[in-house]
Amino acid sequence: xxxxxxxxxxxxxxxxxxxxxxxxxxxxxxxxxxxxxxxxxxxxxxxxxxxxxxxxxxxxxxxxxxxxxxxxxxxxxxxxxxxxxxxxxxxxxxxxxxxxxxxxxxxxxxxxxxxxxxxxxxxxxxxxxxxxxxxxxxxxxxxxxxxxxxxxxxxxxxxxxxxxxxxxxxxxxxxxxxxxxxxxxxxxxxxxxxxxxxxxxxxxxxxxxxxxxxxxxxxxxxxxxxxxxxxxxxxxxxxxxxxxxxxxxxxxxxxxxxxxxxxxxxxxxxxxxxxxxxxxxxxxxxxxxxxxxxxxxxxxxxxxxxxxxxxxxxxxxxxxxxxxxxxxxxxxxxxxxxxxxxxxxxxxxxxxxxxxxxxxxxxxxxxxxxxxxxxxxxxxxxxxxxxxxxxxxxxxxxxxxxxxxxxxxxxxxxxxxxxxxxxxxxxxxxxxxxx
Amino acid sequence: xxxxxxxxxxxxxxxxxxxxxxxxxxxxxxxxxxxxxxxxxxxxxxxxxxxxxxxxxxxxxxxxxxxxxxxxxxxxxxx
Numbered sequence: 001x002x003x004x005x006x007x008x009x010x011x012x013x014x015x016x017x018x019x020x021x022x023x024x025x026x027x028x029x030x031x032x033x034x035x036x037x038x039x040x041x042x043x044x045x046x047x048x049x050x051x052x053x054x055x056x057x058x059x060x061x062x063x064x065x066x067x068x069x070x071x072x073x074x075x076x077x078x079x080x081x082x083x084x085x086x087x088x089x090x091x092x093x094x095x096x097x098x099x100x101x102x103x104x105x106x107x108x109x110x111x112x113x114x115x116x117x118x119x120x121x122x123x124x125x126x127x128x129x130x131x132x133x134x135x136x137x138x139x140x141x142x143x144x145x146x147x148x149x150x151x152x153x154x155x156x157x158x159x160x161x162x163x164x165x166x167x168x169x170x171x172x173x174x175x176x177x178x179x180x181x182x183x184x185x186x187x188x189x190x191x192x193x194x195x196x197x198x199x200x201x202x203x204x205x206x207x208x209x210x211x212x213x214x215x216x217x218x219x220x221x222x223x224x225x226x227x228x229x230x231x232x233x234x235x236x237x238x239x240x241x242x243x244x245x246x247x248x249x250x251x252x253x254x255x256x257x258x259x260x261x262x263x264x265x266x267x268x269x270x271x272x273x274x275x276x277x278x279x280x281x282x283x284x285x286x287x288x289x290x291x292x293x294x295x296x297x298x299x300x301x302x303x304x305x306x307x308x309x310x311x312x313x314x315x316x317x318x319x320x321x322x323x324x325x326x327x328x329x330x331x332x333x334x335x336x337x338x339x340x341x342x343x344x345x346x347x348x349x350x351x352x353x354x355x356x357x358x359x360x361x362x363x364x365x366x367x368x369x370x371x372x373x374x375x376x377x378x379x380x381x382x383x384x385x386x387x388x389x390x391x392x393x394x395x396x397x398x399x400x401x402x403x404x405x406x407x408x409x410x411x412x413x414x415x416x417x418x419x420x421x422x423x424x425x426x427x428x429x430x431x432x433x434x435x
Numbered sequence: 436x437x438x439x440x441x442x443x444x445x446x447x448x449x450x451x452x453x454x455x456x457x458x459x460x461x462x463x464x465x466x467x468x469x470x471x472x473x474x475x476x477x478x479x480x481x482x483x484x485x486x487x488x489x490x491x492x493x494x495x496x497x498x499x500x501x502x503x504x505x506x507x508x509x510x511x512x513x514x
Contacts, residue, residue, distance in 0.1 A: 239496025244473040279454030319492045322477045
C-alpha cells in the first residue's frame with residue numbers, strides 16, 4: 001500500500017539555493033552537454049545480488065516518485081519540482097562493469113559521472129564495478145535533486161527501505177517563500193556588499209576554453225591511523241573541531257604551489273565552502289534537494305606561505321561570517337533569483353562574481369551515511385566523485401566515513417596535465433603522514 | 436559568574452544549536468560526540484562573545500579547554 005505521506009503530492013517548491021543549482025546545471029549543460037552531476041561511491045566487501053538490488057531500486061523509486069521529477073514553474077511564478085504519478089515512474093538504471101584489475105575501477109566509475117542522463121526524469125544511475133579483488137557501487141546523482149550530504153542520506157534511506165522499516169521520512173513540504181520580501185531584499189543588499197568586497201582584486205583561476213573534455217578524478221583514502229594523525233594535526237594547529245579550516249588551509253597551500261608553477265596571475269584566491277546550517281534532526285528529515293549555504297573565503301595569495309597565519313585568517317573569516325549571518329543571507333537572497341529564468345539567473349550569477357565564482361571548489365563532508373552495510377554487504381569505505389563545473393573546473397573534496405578520511409581531486413583535462421594533477425594528489429596524500 | 440551558571444547557559448545554547456532536548460546534553464561529554472561540528476562550534480563561540488563578552492576564536496582553541504561544556508565553562512569563568 002502506498003504511503004500517503006509521499007504519494008499524493010505533485011509538487012515541491014524549489015528554494016533559492018535549488019534555483020541557483022538549477023542555473024549551474026543549465027550552464028554546465030550549455031557548455032559540455034552534461035549537467036551538474038556527482039557520484040557517491042561505496043566500496044563493498046562483496047557485491048550485492050544483482051537481481052535483488054535491481055528489484056529493490058525499482059521498488060524504491062516507486063515509493064518515492066519525486067526521484068523521477070523535473071523542474072517546472074507554477075502560476076505564482078515560483079519554480080517547483082514536478083512529481084510524476086507512481087505509474088509513470090520508470091525503474092532505476094543499474095549498470096554492471098567487470099574490469100581486469102583494481103586500478104581500472106576508478107576510471108569506470110568516472111566514465112559514468114561524465115555521461116549525460118537519458119531523459120528529463122532521470123536523476124540517479126547506479127553502477128556496480130567489480131575487479132578481481134574489489135567491488136564498488138556508484139550512484140551518479142543530479143545535484144538539482146540532491147546535494148552531497150543528501151546523497152549519503154538517500155542511500156541511508158534506501159537501506160532502511162531495504163530492511164523494511166516503517167515510517168520512512170522524506171519531507172516534500174516546502175513553502176513557496178513568497179512573503180517577507182523586505183527581509184529578502186535586505187539580505188540581497190548585505191550579500192551584494194559582501195561580494196563586492198570579495199571580488200575587488202583579480203582572482204586566481206585556471207584559464208579554460210570551450211573544450212568538452214571529461215572531468216577526471218584522483219582519490220586518496222587514508223587508513224584509520226593516518227586519518228587519526230591528520231585529525232590530531234588539525235586540532236593541534238587549528239584548534240578543537242577545526243578540521244575544516246585546517247583541511248582548507250592545506251588545500252590552499254597545495255593549490256597555490258601548483259598555480260605558481262603554472263604562472264597563473266591574480267592577487268587572491270576565492271573559495272566557496274558549502275555548509276549545512278540545519279540541525280542533524282532537520283537534515284535527517286529533509287534529504288532531498290539542496291540545503292546548503294556557503295562560507296566564502298578570500299585569501300591573499302601572498303599570505304599562503306605561513307600556515308598559522310593562514311589558519312588564523314580562515315578562522316577569522318569563518319567567525320565573522322557566522323556572526324554576520326552571511327550563510328543565512330545567501331539562503332534568503334537567493335530566493336530573489338527565482339523570478340528569473342535559468343539563462344537570466346546564470347547571467348546574474350556571472351555578473352555578481354565578475355564571471356568567476358571561485359579559484360577552486362572545496363568541501364568537507366562528515367559521516368552522513370550512518371550505516372555500516374549496504375543491503376547485506378559490509379561497507380568498507382565511501383568517497384565522492386563530484387564533477388566540478390567550470391569555472392573553476394577544479395576542486396578538492398574531503399569526506400569521512402567510519403574513522404577513515406578520503407580526499408578527491410576533481411579536475412578537467414584541459415586545466416591540469418596528468419603530471420600537475422599527480423603532484424597535487426601526492427601533496428594531499430602526504431597530509432596523512434604529517435606529525 | 437559561577438561556572439555552574441555558565442555551564443547551564445552553554446548547555447541550553449548547545450541544545451538550541453543542535454535542536455535537541457537540554458536533558459540530552461551531558462556537560463562532561465566531548466562536544467564532537469554530541470554532534471557539534473566546526474560550524475556549530477563557531478556558532479557557540481559567537482554566542483559566548485555576545486553573552487560573556489569574550490572572543491575565544493583567537494585563543495588557540497586547545498582541546499583541554501574546549502572539549503566539554505564543563506571545561507569550557509571553567510575556561511570562561513577564569514577569563
